[in-house]
Amino acid sequence: MKEQAQSVMQGRFKFPTRRFQRVEQRVYELLKLNIPDEGGLAASVLVSARKNSGTDAELDLVERILTERLGCPEAALGLIGVGILNLVRVKPGDDVVMVNADDVNDLDGLASRLASHAAQARDAIRAGSFVRFLLDVYDARVLLDFARAMKPGVSIDEVCRSVTGKPAVMLQLQWGESLSRERPLKGILPFMRWAAGLLRPYHFFCWLLAIGILIQTIYAMLMPLWLNQLFDHGITPHNAHVIWLTLAYLIGGFLVTAVAGLGIDFSVSTLGPKALNDVRRRVFDKLLALSSRSLNRFKSGDVVTIFAADVFIVENAVIRAISGIVSKSFLMIGSLITAFALDWRMALTTIILLAIAFWAPRQVSRFAVKASYARKVEDGKIAGFVKETVQLLPMIRTLHIGGHRRDQFNGYTSDIYDASYKQYLLGELTTRATVFAVSAAQLGIIGLGAVLSLSGTVSGGVVVAYIGLLLAIGGAAGGIAALIPTAIQAVGSWQRIESLLSYPDDQPVVQNAMPMNEPLSRVALRDVSFSYVGDRLNLDDVTLETPVPRRIALVGPSGSGKSTVINLLSRNYDATSGSVVLNDTDIREIDDRSLFSLIAVVNQDTTLFDGSIRYNIRIGRMDATDAEIEQAARAAEIHSFIVTLPNGYETDVGEGGKLLSGGQRQRIVIARALLRDPKILLLDEATSALDAEAEAAINDTLARVTANRMLFSVTHRLSSCPDMDLICAFRDGKLVETGTHDELLARNGLYAGMWEKQSDISIANAGQDVAISVERLRKIPLFASVPQDDLERVRAMLRVEEVQADTVLTVEGTATGRFYIIARGSVESTVRLGDGATLTMEILEVGDFFGEFALLEDVPNPTTCRTRFPCLLLSLSRQDLRHVADLHRTSGEQSQMEKEIAATLDRRLDAKLDELVGRRLEARRSAAGTAPANAKDRA
Numbered sequence: 001m002k003e004q005a006q007s008v009m010q011g012r013f014k015f016p017t018r019r020f021q022r023v024e025q026r027v028y029e030l031l032k033l034n035i036p037d038e039g040g041l042a043a044s045v046l047v048s049a050r051k052n053s054g055t056d057a058e059l060d061l062v063e064r065i066l067t068e069r070l071g072c073p074e075a076a077l078g079l080i081g082v083g084i085l086n087l088v089r090v091k092p093g094d095d096v097v098m099v100n101a102d103d104v105n106d107l108d109g110l111a112s113r114l115a116s117h118a119a120q121a122r123d124a125i126r127a128g129s130f131v132r133f134l135l136d137v138y139d140a141r142v143l144l145d146f147a148r149a150m151k152p153g154v155s156i157d158e159v160c161r162s163v164t165g166k167p168a169v170m171l172q173l174q175w176g177e178s179l180s181r182e183r184p185l186k187g188i189l190p191f192m193r194w195a196a197g198l199l200r201p202y203h204f205f206c207w208l209l210a211i212g213i214l215i216q217t218i219y220a221m222l223m224p225l226w227l228n229q230l231f232d233h234g235i236t237p238h239n240a241h242v243i244w245l246t247l248a249y250l251i252g253g254f255l256v257t258a259v260a261g262l263g264i265d266f267s268v269s270t271l272g273p274k275a276l277n278d279v280r281r282r283v284f285d286k287l288l289a290l291s292s293r294s295l296n297r298f299k300s301g302d303v304v305t306i307f308a309a310d311v312f313i314v315e316n317a318v319i320r321a322i323s324g325i326v327s328k329s330f331l332m333i334g335s336l337i338t339a340f341a342l343d344w345r346m347a348l349t350t351i352i353l354l355a356i357a358f359w360a361p362r363q364v365s366r367f368a369v370k371a372s373y374a375r376k377v378e379d380g381k382i383a384g385f386v387k388e389t390v391q392l393l394p395m396i397r398t399l400h401i402g403g404h405r406r407d408q409f410n411g412y413t414s415d416i417y418d419a420s421y422k423q424y425l426l427g428e429l430t431t432r433a434t435v436f437a438v439s440a441a442q443l444g445i446i447g448l449g450a451v452l453s454l455s456g457t458v459s460g461g462v463v464v465a466y467i468g469l470l471l472a473i474g475g476a477a478g479g480i481a482a483l484i485p486t487a488i489q490a491v492g493s494w495q496r497i498e499s500l501l502s503y504p505d506d507q508p509v510v511q512n513a514m515p516m517n518e519p520l521s522r523v524a525l526r527d528v529s530f531s532y533v534g535d536r537l538n539l540d541d542v543t544l545e546t547p548v549p550r551r552i553a554l555v556g557p558s559g560s561g562k563s564t565v566i567n568l569l570s571r572n573y574d575a576t577s578g579s580v581v582l583n584d585t586d587i588r589e590i591d592d593r594s595l596f597s598l599i600a601v602v603n604q605d606t607t608l609f610d611g612s613i614r615y616n617i618r619i620g621r622m623d624a625t626d627a628e629i630e631q632a633a634r635a636a637e638i639h640s641f642i643v644t645l646p647n648g649y650e651t652d653v654g655e656g657g658k659l660l661s662g663g664q665r666q667r668i669v670i671a672r673a674l675l676r677d678p679k680i681l682l683l684d685e686a687t688s689a690l691d692a693e694a695e696a697a698i699n700d701t702l703a704r705v706t707a708n709r710m711l712f713s714v715t716h717r718l719s720s721c722p723d724m725d726l727i728c729a730f731r732d733g734k735l736v737e738t739g740t741h742d743e744l745l746a747r748n749g750l751y752a753g754m755w756e757k758q759s760d761i762s763i764a765n766a767g768q769d770v771a772i773s774v775e776r777l778r779k780i781p782l783f784a785s786v787p788q789d790d791l792e793r794v795r796a797m798l799r800v801e802e803v804q805a806d807t808v809l810t811v812e813g814t815a816t817g818r819f820y821i822i823a824r825g826s827v828e829s830t831v832r833l834g835d836g837a838t839l840t841m842e843i844l845e846v847g848d849f850f851g852e853f854a855l856l857e858d859v860p861n862p863t864t865c866r867t868r869f870p871c872l873l874l875s876l877s878r879q880d881l882r883h884v885a886d887l888h889r890t891s892g893e894q895s896q897m898e899k900e901i902a903a904t905l906d907r908r909l910d911a912k913l914d915e916l917v918g919r920r921l922e923a924r925r926s927a928a929g930t931a932p933a934n935a936k937d938r939a
């Protein structure tokens with residue numbers, strides 16, 4: 001055995017020994033292990049492979065490494081063994097075979113097919129992708145633990161949970177998200193193939209282009225022959241007939257070629273825009289076809305840059321570079337054929353020198369392509385950053401972070417400088433290297449011709465013809481070189497377009513999706529879990545079943561998953577596990593048209609489409625008549641306003657609807673929803689972005705239009721809840737309570753707590769009157785021990801403030817500000833981290849308070865508080881409080897009330913600072929790990 005193995009190792013058997021050893025080495029490298037001292041298994045596996053021809057020796061090798069060396073059970077050989085082998089077989093530099101979103105489901109099925117040898121062709125690639133995911137997102141140790149945990153009888157779900165702490169469904173999600181969007185970088189030739197594919201549908205113009213190029217090429221081939229004839233048979237022997245005839249050929253050929261050139265110009269000018277319009281359409285269709293989950297992964301700046309810049313750059317390349325490179329390449333090939341016809345030795349030398357002349361710049365061009373792609377990535381980042389800055393300008397001003405944003409922008413400009421500098425320099429170097437190499441080749445060939453003519457083996461006419469040929473070849477080569485930077489630049493843009501176009505369509509298409517014919521009688525969420533990104537469940541096993549119609553309120557703290565329920569009901573996202581069911585049908589099996597005719601959503605975003613009011617209502621149902629539009633507008637109580645406008649329903653709403661007020665925009669959105677006469681109406685904090693007066697008015701309208709409908713309404717303000725048929729209270733993605741208002745109050749749980757916090761704070765008269773009871777004030781810790789009379793006085797001192805969204809009320813580190821109680825709206829409290837990012841500490845809602853430390857002298861605010869929506873606040877300043885205290889003051893000393901408030905605040909400040917330190921450390925830890933700083937996620 002040992003001898004046989006040695007002879008195999010010495011190469012006496014015809015097995016690819018080296019490759020085999022490399023496989024073993026790669027397996028150990030992947031697993032970050034050293035090959036054991038006692039030697040590898042390659043030799044002995046090769047020996048048995050010789051005996052049993054027909055087996056996959058490499059797979060055998062991987063399996064034996066896993067079982068004999070690494071202690072993995074046989075059950076792991078399918079998924080992990082095949083996966084590892086698949087990765088090992090991908091040579092460095094090869095295109096990685098991408099799996100798409102459909103491939104990343106059913107891990108269990110994949111493992112059992114691979115284990116039972118019933119695997120399909122694509123399963124090996126899927127296994128490879130899964131192993132790569134475990135290695136990239138976790139590490140080699142986790143991969144091995146995973147393999148070792150795959151014992152017989154243990155389900156994949158159990159393996160996933162025991163090794164990664166996550167169920168299989170979560171791991172699949174993570175796997176899907178880990179799939180790289182970036183394609184391996186490709187060069188100019190694949191780009192040209194892609195461009196040719198774009199042009200193919202336009203036969204007429206392609207033929208015109210081809211004929212033009214052919215005529216140019218034939219002329220380029222014949223011209224040197226005519227020159228040879230002119231010189232050797234016309235000028236040297238003084239033959240006038242040959243001279244005139246040849247001149248006629250030359251001039252005729254020149255004129256025909258000029259016409260052919262016009263044909264080429266006409267066809268490329270038509271082909272480029274036509275083909276790129278197709279690309280625009282495909283990219284746009286792709287955007288519409290991607291699920292919300294996938295779209296989340298693209299930055300809007302990148303997408304806009306694709307339309308604004310990349311498509312244009314590719315179009316320019318298709319018109320100028322591609323056609324130029326193709327026609328000039330043909331010219332070169334044609335000229336080379338002529339060169340052979342004239343003298344094979346000189347032609348051969350020409351080919352060799354030109355090959356060298358083109359090989360050298362290719363090396364530079366690879367780097368240039370990479371630099372061009374990097375530059376496009378930077379373009380996308382800067383476009384996204386500028387867009388964000390424009391959108392958030394008011395907030396940037398109020399937060400005084402203009403300087404910080406400028407520093408960030410300067411960072412981007414310096415990155416873009418580096419990328420552009422490399423792109424241009426390498427592009428120009430490619431051109432220069434090509435021109436230099438071609439000129440050197442020309443000199444060499446002319447020199448050779450001159451030497452050969454001395455020995456009389458080449459005639460003068462041939463040398464003259466060669467000079468013409470070399471001019472043609474040199475011109476063509478120079479032309480190609482000049483066009484290469486344009487093509488290189490386009491390759492970067494093409495990669496970005498492709499990275500979007502090739503993104504797997506993950507809107508699952510259900511074959512045989514059914515229309516919903518029978519009347520809607522039941523809506524249910526059955527064991528629904530959902531995650532937006534990675535490894536956190538934003539809805540956790542939610543079950544809810546309701547007859548139709550019913551009015552249901554979804555309540556809970558910020559981030560508890562209420563809007564996520566709306567997202568799933570409206571099929572903006574699909575459940576990660578479990579199902580949303582209408583009657584007895586999963587909504588994924590209902591065809592889109594009938595599903596979306598049943599549902600309408602009104603949320604806080606009142607942005608309108610650019611166009612008329614009529615258009616903005618009509619898009620609720622495109623086939624609606626004008627009378628139906630008016631009826632919907634009447635129901636939304638906006639008709640009487642619309643008719644007062646000079647252009648009535650034809651009035652343009654301006655970009656995003658900015659020519660209308662928030663309340664008017666929301667009524668148009670409501671009219672749009674009503675136009676469908678939806679069986680299920682989903683309201684997601686429909687009034688939170690409006691001011692108190694508009695909210696009060698729209699609430700009346702909503703109460704009317706939602707009566708007798710199936711309604712799911714997300715709301716922070718609980719005053720509407722007593723009228724609801726059912727209240728569902730969420731916390732941390734879980735449905736923790738369901739019942740009527742009275743039932744939930746009796747239960748004294750989450751809802752009762754929220755109700756208590758909001759009760760005794762009343763808003764009346766469309767937000768004009770806001771009041772809080774003394775009992776409610778006393779529940780705030782700092783007022784807990786204030787005597788009744790003084791608390792009455794404090795209450796009287798409270799000032800009502802109506803504040804717009806995005807207003808900063810306290811600034812971290814400053815000692816100014818007031819104490820606030822939220823009567824309406826929501827406030828975000830944040831701290832700045834060392835790197836300038838912000839970390840959300842809390843989302844404060846109705847009944848919460850903030851700014852209490854402003855009541856203490858010289859104590860800086862520990863956080864910055866900013867309104868998320870328009871707010872109604874009750875506020876108190878330090879002077880107001882002192883004013884109340886002055887009534888009891890007999891000396892300059894602090895009064896008893898002041899002392900008690902100061903002591904309470906001291907305690908609270910200590911607790912707050914401890915919490916801040918903890919949160920900052922946590923943020924730093926996760927920033928050092930994989931998790932991005934997602935402020936909302938931490939809230």
Ligand SMILES: Nc1ncnc2c1ncn2[C@@H]1O[C@H](COP(=O)(O)OP(=O)(O)OP(=O)(O)O)[C@@H](O)[C@H]1O
Nearest residue numbers: 532533538557558559560561562563564565936937
């Ligand atoms: N598009 C998204 N991508 C990633 N995470 C998200 C996304 N939308 C919401 N989340 C996260 O999902 C969780 C639930 O969010 P959701 O919007 O459903 O909560 P909510 O109860 O409606 O909160 P709020 O009352 O503040 O609107 C939160 O942690 C949130 O950060």
